[in-house]
Amino acid sequence: xxxxxxxxxxxxxxxxxxxxxxxxxxxxxxxxxxxxxxxxxxxxxxxxxxxxxxxxxxxxxxxxxxxxxxxxxxxxxxxxxxxxxxxxxxxxxxxxxxxxxxxxxxxxxxxxxxxxxxxxxxxxxxxxxxxxxxxxxxxxxxxxxxxxxxxxxxxxxxxxxxxxxxxxxxxxxxxxxxxxxxxxxxxxxxx
Amino acid sequence: xxxxxxxxxxxxxxxxxxxxxxxxxxxxxxxxxxxxxxxxxxxxxxxxxxxxxxxxxxxxxxxxxxxxxxxxxxxxxxxxxxxxxxxxxxxxxxxxxxxxxxxxxxxxxxxxxxxxxxxxxxxxxxxxxxxxxxxxxxxxxxxxxxxxxxxxxxxxxxxxxxxxxxxxxxxxxxxxxxxxxxxxxxxxxxxxxxxxxxxxxxxxxxxxxxxxxxxxxxxxxxxxxxxxxxxxxxxxxxxxxxxxxxxxxxxxxxxxxxxxxxxxxxxxxxxxxxxxxxxxxxxxxxxxxxxxxxxxxxxxxxxxxxxxxxxxxxxxxxxxxxxxxxxxxxxxxxxxxxxxxxxxxxxxxxxxxxxxxxxxxxxxxxxxxxxxxxxxxxxxxxxxxxxxxxxxxxxxxxxxxxxxxxxxxxxxxxxxxxxxxxxxxxxxxxxxxxxxxxxxxxxxxxxxxxxxxxxxxxxxxxxxxx
Numbered sequence: 001x002x003x004x005x006x007x008x009x010x011x012x013x014x015x016x017x018x019x020x021x022x023x024x025x026x027x028x029x030x031x032x033x034x035x036x037x038x039x040x041x042x043x044x045x046x047x048x049x050x051x052x053x054x055x056x057x058x059x060x061x062x063x064x065x066x067x068x069x070x071x072x073x074x075x076x077x078x079x080x081x082x083x084x085x086x087x088x089x090x091x092x093x094x095x096x097x098x099x100x101x102x103x104x105x106x107x108x109x110x111x112x113x114x115x116x117x118x119x120x121x122x123x124x125x126x127x128x129x130x131x132x133x134x135x136x137x138x139x140x141x142x143x144x145x146x147x148x149x150x151x152x153x154x155x156x157x158x159x160x161x162x163x164x165x166x167x168x169x170x171x172x173x174x175x176x177x178x179x180x181x182x183x184x185x186x187x188x189x190x191x
Numbered sequence: 192x193x194x195x196x197x198x199x200x201x202x203x204x205x206x207x208x209x210x211x212x213x214x215x216x217x218x219x220x221x222x223x224x225x226x227x228x229x230x231x232x233x234x235x236x237x238x239x240x241x242x243x244x245x246x247x248x249x250x251x252x253x254x255x256x257x258x259x260x261x262x263x264x265x266x267x268x269x270x271x272x273x274x275x276x277x278x279x280x281x282x283x284x285x286x287x288x289x290x291x292x293x294x295x296x297x298x299x300x301x302x303x304x305x306x307x308x309x310x311x312x313x314x315x316x317x318x319x320x321x322x323x324x325x326x327x328x329x330x331x332x333x334x335x336x337x338x339x340x341x342x343x344x345x346x347x348x349x350x351x352x353x354x355x356x357x358x359x360x361x362x363x364x365x366x367x368x369x370x371x372x373x374x375x376x377x378x379x380x381x382x383x384x385x386x387x388x389x390x391x392x393x394x395x396x397x398x399x400x401x402x403x404x405x406x407x408x409x410x411x412x413x414x415x416x417x418x419x420x421x422x423x424x425x426x427x428x429x430x431x432x433x434x435x436x437x438x439x440x441x442x443x444x445x446x447x448x449x450x451x452x453x454x455x456x457x458x459x460x461x462x463x464x465x466x467x468x469x470x471x472x473x474x475x476x477x478x479x480x481x482x483x484x485x486x487x488x489x490x491x492x493x494x495x496x497x498x499x500x501x502x503x504x505x506x507x508x509x510x511x512x513x514x515x516x517x518x519x520x521x522x523x524x525x526x527x528x529x530x531x532x533x534x535x536x537x538x539x540x541x542x543x544x545x546x547x548x549x550x551x552x553x554x555x556x557x558x559x560x561x562x563x564x565x566x567x568x569x570x571x572x573x574x575x576x577x578x579x580x581x582x583x584x585x586x587x588x589x590x591x592x593x594x595x596x597x598x599x600x601x602x603x604x605x606x607x608x609x610x611x612x613x614x615x616x617x618x619x620x621x622x623x624x625x626x627x628x629x630x631x632x633x634x635x636x637x638x639x640x641x642x643x644x645x646x647x648x649x650x651x652x653x654x655x656x657x
Contacts, residue, residue: 015508016508016509016512017509018390018391018490018492018509020490020621020623022602022621022623022624022625022626023623023624023625026625026629027602027603027604027626028603028604030228030256030257030604031228031257031275031276031278031279031604032231032275032279033231033232033235033278033279033282034231034232034235035232035343045624045625045629050629074509075391076390076391076394076424079390079391079424079490080326080421080422080621080623081325081326081602081621082229082324082325082326082340082341082342083228083229083342084229084232084324084342084343084344102391102394104391104394104424105360105394105395105424105426106326106340106341106342109341109342109345110342110343110344113342113344113345114344159215159358160212160213160214161213161214161215161356164213172344172348172356173236173240173347173348173351173352175214175356176217176348176351176352176354176356177351177352179207179208179217179352179354180352182207182208182217183207183217183219183352183353183354186207186219187219187353190204190219
């Protein structure tokens with residue numbers, strides 16, 4: 001995984017609350033056996049009309065969202081199914097961060113493991129972002145801050161170990177494997 | 192020192208390394224369930240790194256999500272409806288063979304929905320940590336296990352180390368006093384709980400369902416309740432193991448046997464939350480006040496009593512969008528609305544007691560003209576039991592479509608879908624847009640309500656037919 005430190009991008013805004021992972025990527029696209037190429041199926045039922053053409057009403061098809069690498073989403077984004085295909089699809093489409101007031105637990109965990117940065121902000125900051133699609137913001141993972149266009153720095157929480165892995169581009173599995181002696185001791189004692 | 196919750200006890204017993212400010216806990220996993228949809232990419236990681244499945248003896252595979260339910264696709268060589276699904280099934284066969292993992296495969300008599308078969312085999316036991324790449328893993332919490340859904344990267348972590356990196360969640364007591372009235376089921380109870388706390392209300396918490404109404408539930412009913420914990424956003428849901436739990440497990444093939452059984456029961460009895468345990472949050476619900484519930488919108492929190500009207504929420508754009516999708520208007524009565532499809536099945540309501548409930552309504556009655564009633568047992572063993580008990584005959588005589596087990600129309604991956612614009616009363620767990628097919632309109636309800644609605648072709652209060 002590429003290390004993540006700081007990046008700047010315009011924002012795409014999807015204000016709806018409780019967007020579930022069935023919307024992010026519908027189940028019929030889960031019959032794959034790899035994680036590649038899912039971006040074209042991202043938000044498929046909202047993004048495309050029944051004839052396959054782009055739905056001009058959907059935010060990602062509108063001019064302000066073109067090239068955006070940061071998605072500003074409504075509260076409880078990513079609820080429902082545990083499918084990791086959801087962050088895979090968001091990443092493959094080009095998103096690098098999701099900003100919201102809250103994210104569903106499993107979605108948040110899956111995102112961190114793939115380098116899709118979850119940025120949790122308060123209602124006031126969220127409200128400002130919702131009102132400014134296309135605004136350019138920066139995410140600084142080292143400083144744990146979101147930088148708004150006027151230079152305001154907004155701190156966001158992030159789990160310490162996941163942040164460490166993202167900053168260094170390392171995989172959590174390596175750390176877990178380094179714990180094997182402790183795991184073996186546990187198995188001997190407890191099982 | 193204050194008392195500990197059941198969750199605290201199970202967590203502490205599985206901490207290989209405790210969490211610190213800098214690192215999450217290393218949590219040991221007793222049982223890893225896998226299926227065809229969320230495992231292939233995890234096996235690929237192992238292959239690339241040259242790693243084995245560390246504890247294949249703690250790993251159990253089955254296929255359920257994308258498998259066909261028509262007997263002719265199942266047992267004969269008729270091509271299945273979805274080719275890619277078939278490839279995924281074959282991939283799981285190869286992967287389990289390559290890594291020495293036990294697979295209850297397509298033609299195994301013990302196959303079924305992963306969350307149905309593990310309890311059925313007695314593999315799910317109190318005090319265990321259980322994970323699966325599926326959010327409805329919360330089902331197993333009905334036994335007093337800490338069970339939760341994980342992503343595919345974490346499936347790979349468990350394969351390689353039998354552990355997960357986890358931050359400790361908070362605890363949330365759901366106290367349910369009183370008793371459910373006749374015709375009101377565990378499904379109605381959990382829908383009411385989700386309606387109360389909201390679809391994000393449990394985020395960051397492990398729920399513990401407690402109180403008289405919970406203690407009175409059978410294991411099938413407890414599994415229905417715990418199954419939908421995730422629909423409130425909760426990490427997991429748990430119920431204290433008791434005599435009902437022990438009676439269910441005793442004699443099951445993978446439960447402890449003979450002397451080990453007594454020792455296990457003694458250990459399981461100590462799991463209950465201490466009387467002075469403190470929960471981070473709690474909610475109180477009166478079971479006696481509940482009526483049959485049904486969803487009217489596009490998430491499980493959009494739920495009302497079946498005899499209520501569609502609520503109005505002025506200025507709520509999400510609510511308005513949901514009603515538009517469903518073709519409903521605020522103020523509409525739900526009773527009497529048209530029904531095209533009825534689905535009875537899934538890891539929420541595909542167990543034998545659910546089929547018995549459906550049969551109680553369907554016995555001597557016919558499915559309304561123009562309605563497709565699809566009944567999909569949760570496992571092949573349940574299918575066999577339902578056939579032996581005469582339930583399948585009741586279903587067939589009523590005009591229902593009786594199938595092989597699997598996830599089927601809960602998420603429509605195998606081609607069992609609801610057509611655009613059609614209304615489906617479903618005993619499954621999610622009424623999300625397009626969940627049961629592009630444009631499908633899902634109303635979640637109990638097996639009673641589903642069966643009653645199939646008979647009339649309209650949304651029906653099952654209490655009028657029991």
